[in-house]
Amino acid sequence: MTAASSPRKQPRQVVLLRPVPGQTVIHDLWAGSKLLIVAGIGVLLTFYPGWVPIGAVALMIFAATVLARIPRGVLPTVPRWLWLLLALGALTATFAGGSPVIGVGSAEIGLGGLLNFLRITALSIVLLGLGGLVSWTTNVAEVAPAVATLGRPLRRLRIPVDDWAVTLALALRAFPMLIDEFRVLYAARQLRPKSVDATGARRRQWASELIDLLAAAITVALRRADEMGDAITARGGAGQISAAPTRPRRRDWVAFAVVVVVCGGALALELTVWGTSGMRR
Structure with a gap:
């Protein structure tokens, strides 16, 4: 079999909101603990997006x-x-210059812009990895009770925490189903024969097909919503989604302690050793 006739390797699609099968210590963590850890790391990287905190979070991930x-x-x-696109962004960021400066022959090139671009890119990858890790180890059914438990103090302010938790749970459950339905619609669209008409007629046909695709997508979403509503009613109503009692256990407190120690140590290094050396440069 020649290289031209060999089957083309299909690209892997994004897998989100579907936990990877397994029974590990990360899977067994409370969903609320994962949400709190993600929120805490997000706050840390928002105010101190340095190399040390980014590296520490990357090691934890x-x-x-x-x-x-x-x-x-x-x-x-x-x-x-x-x-x-990343290579183009790195090239254009290099033109910004800045410290440190290196000499290439008789020219001097500032790497400050390039380092900032690389730091922002690394920060984005770390945040995406953090969100993916939570998605791959958390069952969607556990999110609503966790949100309801975390928002319990807000009930004193007459805030509908349970309704918010149910809405979030339904959105998370419907998102993968709608993605699959849209992929099926797109595949059906690809099976249609290509048009060889004039440019104007082809554009009108594309507009008509776009309207048909949107109408089909809306119909599929309404059908899925009706099926989900019937399933929720059969199981006791929407209140049962967030009614399951959940709370952190011993392994969750251990995870909190590890995250606090690692993030605290990284922040201390960023503000003392690394920050002082950066000021000297």
């Missing part, structure tokens, strides 16, 4: 991925145009 036995197959295929 890598350790949690190993503990959760997340396979490499869940990672989507990175398209080539994204690599080209």
Whole structure:
């Protein structure tokens, strides 16, 4: 079999809101603990987006991925145009200059803009990895009770926390189903024969097909919503979604302690050793 006749490798799609099967310590953590950890790390990286906090969070994500036995197959295929876009962004950021400066022959090139671009890129990858890790180790059914438990103090202010939790749970459950339905509609659209008409007629046909696709998508969403409503009614109503009592356990407090120690140590290094050396440069 020649290379031209060999089957083309299909790109891996993004897998979100579907936990990877397994029974690990990361899977067994309370969903509310994961949400609090993500929120705390997000606040840390928002106010102190330095290399040390980013590296510390990346190490924690890598350790949690190993503990959760997340396979490499869940990672989507990175398209080539994204690599080209990143290379173009790095090249244009280099033109901004800044400290540190290196000499290339008789010219001096400032790497400050490039380092800032790389830091922002690393921060984005870390945040995406953090969200993916929570998605791959958390059952969607556990999110609503966790949100209801975390928002319990807000009930004194007459805030409908339970309704918000139910809405969030329904949105998370409907999102993967709608993605699958849209993929089926797109595949059906691709099976249609290509038009060879004039440019004007082809544009009108594209507009008509776009309207048909949107109408079909709305119909599918309404059908899925009706089916989900019937299933919720059969199981006792929407109140049962957030009614399950959940709370943190001993392993959750251990996870909190590890995150606080690692993030606290990274912040201390960022503000003292790394910050002082950066000021000297």
